[in-house]
Structures are given as C-alpha cells and as structure tokens.
Amino acid sequence: MARVVGNIPPHGGQLVNRVLRGTLGEAALEKAQSYPQVQLTQMAASDLEMISVGAFSPLTGFMTKDDYDSVIDTMRLSNSLPWSIPVTLPVDEPTANSLKEGDEIALMDGDFLMGILTLAEKFPADVEREAREVYRTTEEAHPGVARLYRQGDWLLGGEVFMLNGPKNVEFPELRHEPAQTRRMFASRGWRRTVAFQTRNPIHRAHEYIQKSAMEIVDGLFLHPLVGETKADDIPADVRIESYQTILRDYYPADRVLLGVFPAAMRYAGPREAIFHAIARKNYGCTHFIVGRDHAGVGNYYGTYDAHHIFEEFDPGELGITPLFFDYAFFCKKCGMVVSSKTCPHSREDWVYLSGTQVREMLERGEMLPAEFTRPEVSRVLMEGVQAKKRDEQSDS
Numbered sequence: 332m333a334r335v336v337g338n339i340p341p342h343g344g345q346l347v348n349r350v351l352r353g354t355l356g357e358a359a360l361e362k363a364q365s366y367p368q369v370q371l372t373q374m375a376a377s378d379l380e381m382i383s384v385g386a387f388s389p390l391t392g393f394m395t396k397d398d399y400d401s402v403i404d405t406m407r408l409s410n411s412l413p414w415s416i417p418v419t420l421p422v423d424e425p426t427a428n429s430l431k432e433g434d435e436i437a438l439m440d441g442d443f444l445m446g447i448l449t450l451a452e453k454f455p456a457d458v459e460r461e462a463r464e465v466y467r468t469t470e471e472a473h474p475g476v477a478r479l480y481r482q483g484d485w486l487l488g489g490e491v492f493m494l495n496g497p498k499n500v501e502f503p504e505l506r507h508e509p510a511q512t513r514r515m516f517a518s519r520g521w522r523r524t525v526a527f528q529t530r531n532p533i534h535r536a537h538e539y540i541q542k543s544a545m546e547i548v549d550g551l552f553l554h555p556l557v558g559e560t561k562a563d564d565i566p567a568d569v570r571i572e573s574y575q576t577i578l579r580d581y582y583p584a585d586r587v588l589l590g591v592f593p594a595a596m597r598y599a600g601p602r603e604a605i606f607h608a609i610a611r612k613n614y615g616c617t618h619f620i621v622g623r624d625h626a627g628v629g630n631y632y633g634t635y636d637a638h639h640i641f642e643e644f645d646p647g648e649l650g651i652t653p654l655f656f657d658y659a660f661f662c663k664k665c666g667m668v669v670s671s672k673t674c675p676h677s678r679e680d681w682v683y684l685s686g687t688q689v690r691e692m693l694e695r696g697e698m699l700p701a702e703f704t705r706p707e708v709s710r711v712l713m714e715g716v717q718a719k720k721r722d723e724q725s726d727s
C-alpha cells in the first residue's frame with residue numbers, strides 16, 4: 332500500500348484502495364463476464380465506490396456476519412475499531428440460494444459491471460434489530476428504516492474490487508477521492524482541515540458555523556453529500572451551484588475546497604454523525620463539524636443526540652476531533668448571526684425559517700430574507716427550484 336499523505340492517519344491505519352485500473356482491471360473485467368451476477372441497490376453501488384476509494388477504510392468489502400452483528404450491538408467492528416453503521420450488500424432469497432461461499436460474483440448496476448465480490452459468507456439480515464439499534468426506531472415512516480424493510484432479506488459479505496466507477500456521475504470534477512484530498516490539503520499547506528457535511532444550501536447560519544470553525548483551523552473542506560437522498564431535498568445540481576456562488580463571493584479561495592461526498596444518506600442521526608466523521612478522517616480532515624440534529628429526519632432524534640454519541644468513544648479512538656455547534660440564526664437585536672449559546676434575546680428577535688418554509692418560498696418564486704440567506708444564494712436556489720418545477724410540469 333502506498334505511503335499516505337496527510338496529517339491524520341486513515342481509520343485503522345491504512346488507506347484502502349480496491350480500485351483495479353489499467354491492464355489488471357481489464358483482465359479482471361474479462362474474467363468477470365462469466366461470473367454469476369448480482370444487482371446492486373442504489374445504496375450498495377454507492378457503498379462499493381466508497382469502500383473501493385478508501386472513504387470507508389478499513390473496510391475492504393461488504394460486512395460479514397461478525398462485523399454486522401458487532402456494529403449493530405457495539406458500534407465497533409469485530410476487531411473493536413469504532414464503526415457505527417452496517418455496510419451490507421442485500422439480495423433476495425432466490426439470489427442468495429443461487430450462490431455459494433467462495434464464489435466470485437459480478438456486481439451489476441443495471442447491465443453495467445461495476446465490480447466483483449468474493450463471497451465469504453451469506454447470512455440473513457436482522458432487519459428489525461438493525462432498525463431498532465442503528466436507526467433507533469422500527470417505524471416504516473423513517474426513510475432509512477423504510478429502505479431497510481424494502482431491501483432483500485439476505486446479505487452477501489466479502490471483499491470487493493471496483494472495476495468501473497459509477498455510471499453517469501454528477502460533478503466528476505468535484506469527486507475528489509481520499510488519496511487526492513489528502514494531497515490537496517497538503518499542497519495548500521493545511522495542517523488542520525475541518526470538514527462540513529451537508530445536504531442543504533448554505534444559509535447564513537451555516538456560513539457562521541463554518542467560519543467560526545475556520546478561525547481555529549487552516550482550511551475548510553465543504554463536502555456536500557450528493558448520493559441518494561430524500562426526494563424533497565433541494566436537487567444536488569442546484570445546491571452545488573449555490574455552494575460555488577457563496578464560496579466565490581464570501582470565502583477566501585485559498586482556505587476552502589469544495590468536493591462532493593458520493594455516499595447515500597441513511598438518516599440514522601447520531602450513528603450517522605460518527606460514520607460521517609470517520610469517513611472525513613479518511614479524506615484527511617482533522618476536524619468535523621457536528622451541528623444540531625446531524626443526519627436526522629423528522630423527530631426521531633433529540634437535537635443534541637448526535638453530539639452526545641461522541642462521548643461513547645475515547646477521543647483517540649476516533650482520531651478526528653468533532654466540533655459541536657448549536658442552533659444558529661440571525662438576531663435582529665444582536666444585529667448579526669449568533670447562536671442560542673451566544674444570544675440573550677428571545678425567539679421573536681430571530682430570523683429563522685424551517686426547511687419547509689424555505690421550500691415553499693422558493694417554489695412560489697420568492698427570495699429568502701437576506702438575514703437568512705445571502706441574496707446571491709437565494710437567487711440560485713429560487714431559479715433552480717423554478718426550473719425544476721417547469722421541467723416537471725412539461726413532463727406531466
């Protein structure tokens with residue numbers, strides 16, 4: 332394995348690389364034509380990529396039963412390294428019955444051969460326990476739990492190689508892999524880099540949080556998730572344009588890097604905060620911003636559960652340093668963006684809109700209040716949402 336660049340070692344010590352390129356890849360691809368085929372779910376395709384490029388180091392494949400059980404019950408891999416979310420390859424029972432341990436399997440995204448798996452073990456998923464422990468609910472209204480219930484009942488564990496990157500990727504120029512971001516941070520001279528995970532536009536509150544963090548580190552890695560999300564989240568292309576706009580106009584170019592995080596969203600709240608932090612450590616970040624209700628959905632998690640869960644690990648075990656932030660907003664009396672920690676005034680003085688209010692305003696073609704969102708960003712969002720609406724109307 333190549334020497335790893337960066338100021339923080341990857342999780343488990345080595346940056347995994349399971350991408351077969353060049354003649355090795357071509358030879359493997361030719362052999363794989365005769366393998367039995369398994370269709371990847373959208374999430375499994377994303378996970379295959381994340382494993383292969385090292386974002387999920389030290390995982391080298393989909394989990395076998397030991398790791399699956401251990402992660403669900405203890406938030407640790409079977410070797411006791413912290414890991415909070417199962418990374419599995421679900422299939423239906425007939426598919427599982429058609430395969431035997433030791434088989435080489437072609438991993439398909441439609442008719443596109445994306446990678447190969449050496450089947451180490453097949454075992455039944457324990458969906459209810461996974462829902463209860465990982466998502467903290469067994470309700471089907473939870474989008475992560477709903478996906479769990481929809482998927483196949485059997486899991487295939489074993490090491491993988493990716494032979495072809497995913498098809499039709501969005502933003503290829505922003506899809507920096509962990510080995511690349513480590514070099515990019517080093518070449519900019521950043522010793523300490525803070526990562527910001529988001530699936531939302533950057534409103535003034537997020538800018539405040541990012542810039543507060545930037546005061547104590549060297550650089551910001553703005554790392555929006557563009558993998559599978561809920562249908563009602565703002566479309567990824569609109570979000571990316573809004574990020575580029577705010578970075579251009581309001582951030583020093585030599586202290587920020589924008590990259591996309593191709594992981595699928597689980598909406599597992601606190602457990603996913605740990606998962607997101609570990610992945611960003613693999614990208615070479617030393618610090619990770621954890622906001623209120625990180626990776627949450629609905630009312631399934633307490634506002635600060637994603638902060639408290641970090642207390643269950645010794646700081647040295649995770650390696651990356653979490654930076655916890657409170658609820659931020661513009662306060663008319665303070666005349667600036669503040670948080671519930673720093674503002675003594677009451678709610679009536681705060682300019683705050685819920686995600687639903689934001690969506691409704693943008694759909695009506697209204698600009699968001701300037702105290703809430705920079706006008707440049709507001710315009711991009713409003714025009715993007717309007718264009719999407721026109722497309723949907725002309726399709727129907």
Ligand SMILES: [Zn+2]
Pocket residue numbers: 662663664665666669674675676680
């Ligand atoms: Zn105030």
